[in-house]
Amino acid sequence: MLIPSLALQIQTLPDNPGVYQYYDKEGKILYVGKAKNLKKRVASYFNKVHDTAKTNVLVKKIVSIKHIVVPTETDALLLENNLIKTLQPRYNVLLRDDKTYPWLCIKKEPFSRIFSTRKMIKDGSEYFGPYTSFKTVYTILDLIKELYPLRTCNFDLSPSNIQNDKFKVCLEYHIGNCKGACEGYETLENYQKQVDAIREILKGNFKESMKDFKKIMLDLAQNLKFEEAQKIKEKIEILENYQSRSTIINPKITNIDVFSIVSDEAAAFVNFLQIAHGSIIRSHTMEIKKKLDETDEELLTLAIIELRERFQLLSKEIVVPFEVDLGEKIKVTVPQLGDKKQILELSIRNAKFYRIEQLKQLQIVDPDRHTNRIMAQMQKDLRLPVEPRHIECFDNSNIQGTNPVSACVVFKDGKASKKDYRHFNIKTVEGPDDFASMTEVVYRRYKRLLDENQPLPQLIIIDGGKGQLSSALKSIDDLGLRGKITIIGIAKRLEELFYPDDSIPLYLDKKSETLKVIQQLRNEAHRFGITHHRDKRSKASLVSSMDNIPGIGEKTMTTLIQHFKSVKRLKLATEKEISEVVGLSKAKKITDFYKN
Incomplete structure (x- = not known):
């Protein structure tokens, strides 16, 4: 039987690729694993008895679960490998150094060599990767070899050695794979241009180099060398489809901390990633409850100070989404592109997933607090004088002008109140006039609520643009309710929100909870109206048959x-x-x- 807190953690895990970490009651790391789907993979540990006693013992010891979301399965594989080496969990097979993933190296030397390696030497050379497959590494090297004739020897091609004729050209020169830099047949400037082009390929920038690829392929095809052209085409496709730039970033980026923040009305969520030698070695997300109307800048500054002290971080550079003041001793970087921008986006993604996870748990454990948070958010987003605890939404339905009806659905505290739903058969309008129909049903609805002393909604939503909104507003004015109830219209195509006497629509974030509640209301009104319209048409058809x-x-x-x-x-x-x-x-x- 799962403990409630653990069941809740599993229930709210995302369905994304990532790495999960199991901890025992003392907070010690037990196991690190990768998953294509975090929720399914983690849940599989707890819904069956495993074949090995060791796995069953592991499952019994698990008290908490942490996870890091990554873009792809390849990223998860690389990150898992790195975390196992760093954290050395008890139940993982410890990875030896000879199990590390391959890199591509541009050697820092005259007439740079480019080769694969498993070891990184801090001599100023550039390293790209890591790659999960040597097949990909060999494909890249073969392609480079076909495009750019570089040397493969390990001679010291210093200017003095070349001038003194210390070396002689080898077979590679005679078969056209090298231009003979060892005897001065190629200039350093021309050679380095080729290395610069290769560097862009390894960074994933194929725009210029792809022209060269295609030119070679076309030349081979024009010379009727179709088999060789097909081989070049296959290599191009492999490189295009493979994500050569991974979450484990450029190894030159070392000893930096990345911080990001995602917030709403009630709380902020700050994610922290620690980077060493181009790899993520630690990830943590903390929640900060808001007391006043604190800004993201204030909260992020406080969180950075707290996290650096908690984890004893000594890095001289931090990467953040906006400027923060941490004193002169710490370099603050706000990246606009490149590797640091990529890792910042990953941090933001983890903060968002953590927020979603916490909100799901809150909705299960404390639904009242969850409702209060959404109501406060809607009040702010829609610029309302009060929280919209009672919302009503109207939608008209008719097909080719027959059997016109209208529907009113009611949400209370963000949830459907189906006992308060109402259907309206149009009585005073002839033909398919949606505007006049809207005027009629809004008047009838709120005239009755006023006559019966029933509570009025704080927000009315009209499914339609400016025309529908103006029609509903006539009835609100006739009943003397202008200013007592907020009324807005929603246009379907671009999800524009229209306010009375305002020609400029409001656009909400497509992922905002406020827009999702409004869309849910609109869709429910449409469903309810269509159902009634179909029933009415069926009944009309039946009555016609009976008569x-x-x-x-x-x-x-x-x-x-x-x-x-x-x-x-x-x-x-x-x-x-x-x-x-x-x-x-x-x-x-x-x-x-x-x-x-």
């Missing part, structure tokens, strides 16, 4: 339709089959009518 059969009343016809399910089946039924339902006399009238 044409002499001696057969509405009650009899309803009984028959309930039994035979449709008028068509009733027409095909025999007199005996019908008589078993309504008697012989009525059955004869019905069969005679349909025969004639």
